[in-house]
Amino acid sequence: MRIELVVNGVRREADVWPGESLLFALRERLGLPGSKNACEQGECGSCSVLLDGSLVCACLVLAAQADGHSVVSVEGFGEDGALHKVQEAFVEAGAVQCGFCTPGLVVATAALLEQRPDPTDDEIREALSGNLCRCTGYQKIFDAVRLAAAR
Amino acid sequence: MNNRWTTRRTPGAMSSQTTTATPRRLEIGRIGESVRREDAVPKTEGRFSYASDLWAAGMLWGHTVRSPHAHARIVEIDISQALAMPGVHAALTHADVPGQKRYGLEFPDQPVLAIDRVRYFGEAVALVAAEHPEQARRAAERIQVEYEPLELVVDPERATEQEPLHPDRPTMGHGYRDDPRPNVVRHLVIRHGDPDTPGDVAVEGVYEVGIQDQAFLGPESGLAVPDGEGGVDIYVATQWLHVDRHQVAPCLGLEPEQVRLHLAGVGGAFGGREDLSMQIHGAMLALHTARPVKLVYGREESFVGHVHRHPARIWAEHRATRDGRLVSVRMRILLDGGAYASSSTAVTSNAASFACGPYDVPNALIESTCVYTNNPPCGAMRGFGAVQTCFAAEAQMDKLAAALAIDPVELRLLNALAPGDTLPTGQVVRGSLPVAEVVKRAAELPIPEPEELPRDPIRLPGGAGNTTHGQGVKRGVGFAVGFKNICYSEGFDDFCAARVVLRASSAEIHCAAAEVGQGVNGVILQVARTELGLDDVTLAPAGTALVDSSGSSSASRLTYMASGAVQLACRAALDERDRTGAAEVDVERVYHHPRTWPLDPETGQTTGERSHVALAVAAMRVVAEVDVELGLTRVVWIGTAQDIGKAINPQAVHGQIEGGTAQGLGLALMEEIQTRDGLITNASFTDYLIPTTLDMPPVTAVLVEDPEPDAPYGVKGVGEPPTVVSTAAVVSALRDATGRPLTRVPVRPDDIVDLTA
Numbered sequence: 001m002r003i004e005l006v007v008n009g010v011r012r013e014a015d016v017w018p019g020e021s022l023l024f025a026l027r028e029r030l031g032l033p034g035s036k037n038a039c040e041q042g043e044c045g046s047c048s049v050l051l052d053g054s055l056v057c058a059c060l061v062l063a064a065q066a067d068g069h070s071v072v073s074v075e076g077f078g079e080d081g082a083l084h085k086v087q088e089a090f091v092e093a094g095a096v097q098c099g100f101c102t103p104g105l106v107v108a109t110a111a112l113l114e115q116r117p118d119p120t121d122d123e124i125r126e127a128l129s130g131n132l133c134r135c136t137g138y139q140k141i142f143d144a145v146r147l148a149a150a151r
Numbered sequence: 152m153n154n155r156w157t158t159r160r161t162p163g164a165m166s167s168q169t170t171t172a173t174p175r176r177l178e179i180g181r182i183g184e185s186v187r188r189e190d191a192v193p194k195t196e197g198r199f200s201y202a203s204d205l206w207a208a209g210m211l212w213g214h215t216v217r218s219p220h221a222h223a224r225i226v227e228i229d230i231s232q233a234l235a236m237p238g239v240h241a242a243l244t245h246a247d248v249p250g251q252k253r254y255g256l257e258f259p260d261q262p263v264l265a266i267d268r269v270r271y272f273g274e275a276v277a278l279v280a281a282e283h284p285e286q287a288r289r290a291a292e293r294i295q296v297e298y299e300p301l302e303l304v305v306d307p308e309r310a311t312e313q314e315p316l317h318p319d320r321p322t323m324g325h326g327y328r329d330d331p332r333p334n335v336v337r338h339l340v341i342r343h344g345d346p347d348t349p350g351d352v353a354v355e356g357v358y359e360v361g362i363q364d365q366a367f368l369g370p371e372s373g374l375a376v377p378d379g380e381g382g383v384d385i386y387v388a389t390q391w392l393h394v395d396r397h398q399v400a401p402c403l404g405l406e407p408e409q410v411r412l413h414l415a416g417v418g419g420a421f422g423g424r425e426d427l428s429m430q431i432h433g434a435m436l437a438l439h440t441a442r443p444v445k446l447v448y449g450r451e452e453s454f455v456g457h458v459h460r461h462p463a464r465i466w467a468e469h470r471a472t473r474d475g476r477l478v479s480v481r482m483r484i485l486l487d488g489g490a491y492a493s494s495s496t497a498v499t500s501n502a503a504s505f506a507c508g509p510y511d512v513p514n515a516l517i518e519s520t521c522v523y524t525n526n527p528p529c530g531a532m533r534g535f536g537a538v539q540t541c542f543a544a545e546a547q548m549d550k551l552a553a554a555l556a557i558d559p560v561e562l563r564l565l566n567a568l569a570p571g572d573t574l575p576t577g578q579v580v581r582g583s584l585p586v587a588e589v590v591k592r593a594a595e596l597p598i599p600e601p602e603e604l605p606r607d608p609i610r611l612p613g614g615a616g617n618t619t620h621g622q623g624v625k626r627g628v629g630f631a632v633g634f635k636n637i638c639y640s641e642g643f644d645d646f647c648a649a650r651v652v653l654r655a656s657s658a659e660i661h662c663a664a665a666e667v668g669q670g671v672n673g674v675i676l677q678v679a680r681t682e683l684g685l686d687d688v689t690l691a692p693a694g695t696a697l698v699d700s701s702g703s704s705s706a707s708r709l710t711y712m713a714s715g716a717v718q719l720a721c722r723a724a725l726d727e728r729d730r731t732g733a734a735e736v737d738v739e740r741v742y743h744h745p746r747t748w749p750l751d752p753e754t755g756q757t758t759g760e761r762s763h764v765a766l767a768v769a770a771m772r773v774v775a776e777v778d779v780e781l782g783l784t785r786v787v788w789i790g791t792a793q794d795i796g797k798a799i800n801p802q803a804v805h806g807q808i809e810g811g812t813a814q815g816l817g818l819a820l821m822e823e824i825q826t827r828d829g830l831i832t833n834a835s836f837t838d839y840l841i842p843t844t845l846d847m848p849p850v851t852a853v854l855v856e857d858p859e860p861d862a863p864y865g866v867k868g869v870g871e872p873p874t875v876v877s878t879a880a881v882v883s884a885l886r887d888a889t890g891r892p893l894t895r896v897p898v899r900p901d902d903i904v905d906l907t908a
Binding site: 017019027032033034035036037038039040041043044046073074075077078083086087090091092094096097098099100101102103106122124125126128129130131132133134135136137138139140141142 | 185187188190191192194195196197198199200201203204283285365366367368369370417418419420421447449450607609610615667668669670802803805806809810811812813814835836837841842843844845847849850
């Protein structure tokens with residue numbers, strides 16, 4: 001089936017199989033592999049995207065459900081070759097190791113700061129509790145969120 | 152020169168998709184500076200290409216048919232229905248393996264595809280390749296395999312009395328103690344002094360460790376591309392490219408040069424990528440179809456797609472004098488290796504080597520046995536045997552402190568190993584080993600004051616579940632010390648190669664070291680910039696074609712080994728240029744660490760000067776709160792001091808310590824692969840839990856820089872010691888809070904509440 005959606009500000013069309021997830025469509029149909037496929041059942045947050053501004057796991061949304069809607073993936077952050085402040089903070093704070101969780105965390109952090117520009121440590125922990133990271137032990141991710149908030 | 156991330160999505164000339172990445176210049180970084188990672192920018196932008204992101208024109212998707220049984224005879228395999236399905240290009244079985252039918256990291260005991268029987272749940276039986284991944288999955292379901300279930304070997308205690316799973320005993324005849332019992336992978340006895348020496352006080356305990364999974368976030372994936380001349384290029388997430396090739400080429404019936412391994416972006420490893428996953432399978436499908444073939448495991452498949460941390464049962468007895476000096480340690484360790492050997496023989500000896508902890512123990516008898524079973528295969532995971540015995544040994548030290556009414560930290564200081572002391576293997580510690588220093592530094596870290604009630608439930612055990620207002624919550628403080636070896640041991644001929652192409656004001660480095668997230672690429676660049684005095688230094692993509700082996704991203708060894716190799720090659724390049732005056736010089740050098748010797752098969756004593764290259768120690772203090780009515784826990788704070796030799800990149804060192812600590816906390820509190828009759832029952836992130844942001848407390852880490860005399864710049868590895876110590880330290884805090892023995896990890900709510908009482 002044919003779907004039409006706005007991805008990172010650009011109108012896109014894709015021919016998808018009805019059972020396909022938005023994650024598969026982004027990665028394999030639309031050439032946007034930034035959203036990651038770590039569990040594909042909504043547990044790890046590696047595929048976090050904004051759907052009409054709301055934070056969702058792209059693996060739990062059917063591509064067909066995104067028809068007529070707007071999606072922002074990690075590739076939609078940052079402008080003119082400059083990093084988004086959240087991306088910049090992740091780089092600076094040393095919050096990236098293997099980096100497989102990073103795209104999802106960038107999107108989730110940006111969504112958090114949109115709602116709570118100056119989150120407490122408890123709010124940061126709760127907001128990011130759906131994003132698994134296996135490398136960092138989260139300490140430098142917290143540093144990055146606080147750094148991005150301070151800017 | 153392409154930076155590595157610009158090349159990932161476009162392997163060879165096959166791809167039509169390209170990235171828009173422009174290589175960024177690094178900020179300048181010499182050793183000792185907290186240099187930002189080169190790959191952090193593309194990783195935050197979603198532009199870094201992991202193995203699962205690879206794509207090539209005309210690419211097919213592969214899928215693996217896996218055994219639903221833990222032990223069964225294969226009666227028949229029928230691929231005809233699958234082959235007839237639309238979009239399907241290949242269905243292959245063991246009969247299609249072109250070369251050797253078996254492979255293995257150390258012993259070739261594992262079939263590429265099961266031949267006449269399957270020995271574990273999830274064992275690969277057949278392969279398919281199709282146009283769309285869903286077609287491949289459906290075709291895999293249509294491959295008909297008739298199984299005849301066989302008697303299960305799933306209790307490691309009974310395995311030595313059951314029918315052998317490998318009657319040809321693949322691990323025998325390699326210099327290990329010859330144990331004729333069925334299903335023994337390795338049996339090692341370390342006898343040191345007179346283990347029967349009596350003490351004034353003795354404590355005894357039985358401990359158990361569950362099966363832990365590496366749970367790296369990037370699932371096993373890779374792309375195999377036929378070269379049109381009979382050879383193949385394999386782009387894969389792995390830990391050691393050259394040892395992969397060493398296993399892959401014979402199974403494909405090819406010469407090593409015809410098989411080129413290229414490192415694709417790796418989404419974490421932690422030991423789980425030491426063994427092969429899709430490499431031979433992908434190459435078989437690619438060579439058969441003459442098309443590029445990609446395999447990407449899902450999470451459920453990943454749980455059966457790699458080896459795990461060995462589950463262990465350990466009995467220990469510690470004897471000491473009344474004033475707290477250790478007299479004798481006796482320990483029996485039983486490790487369940489699962490269906491195939493992987494690196495189990497080395498894990499068996501590591502568990503034994505570090506069983507006494509970093510203490511001066513004059514007499515010891517350590518018996519370590521690993522058995523084959525039909526449980527999930529086990530092999531390397533961060534800490535590699537030392538995690539299991541540290542948990543038991545440190546519980547024993549706390550028990551001894553209680554029996555002697557001595558402060559637990561004091562008891563550890565009293566017995567701390569130091570240079571000049573002898574390990575139970577007879578090796579005299581000649582290098583750096585600042586045990587007392589790390590114990591003191593960790594013990595003096597100030598712990599947070601107890602927080603008043605009421606408070607936000609997010610800061611109580613049960614957290615966001617809002618299970619308590621704090622009525623049943625008790626606080627405890629724990630302490631533990633752990634150590635392990637840096638680099639490979641027991642006479643293994645380990646080396647690392649590096650190649651330097653030096654021009655007037657720039658240089659290019661080749662090293663096959665696998666960047667798995669740990670930061671070795673940064674180490675290589677910092678060393679090269681320091682040695683060459685140049686800013687413009689780039690690192691070529693890691694592969695087997697242009698440089699010799701680096702050895703594995705394992706055993707906390709690459710900072711040591713890659714630093715050594717790059718330092719050697721840079722100095723040789725500068726010498727060569729001075730000597731010849733050439734505008735460009737190109738040199739490759741191979742670095743070897745100091746030689747080690749095997750352990751005597753009968754006594755477990757080192758047969759030379761040493762069996763381990765270097766040792767590293769970490770001490771950890773943990774504050775935890777436990778709801779003793781509900782059995783829920785919350786770790787409040789962790790403080791640690793770690794012996795790291797020399798920090799090449801302090802920020803990266805802290806990152807390794809924090810991440811390694813989290814994995815040990817996971818084993819202490821929640822992580823366990825559960826099986827029933829050898830079948831994994833929790834192969835998902837819904838059911839296998841790893842620590843989240845709500846589980847990890849703040850971590851304060853002190854770096855103790857005591858240079859390792861034989862190592863380049865005095866470095867040691869840093870990745871494993873935090874994982875070795877943190878499981879023991881977290882459970883120590885839970886014991887302090889609950890007063891319960893808590894002899895098994897992960898600690899379950901039932902153990903805390905003691906529903907058996």
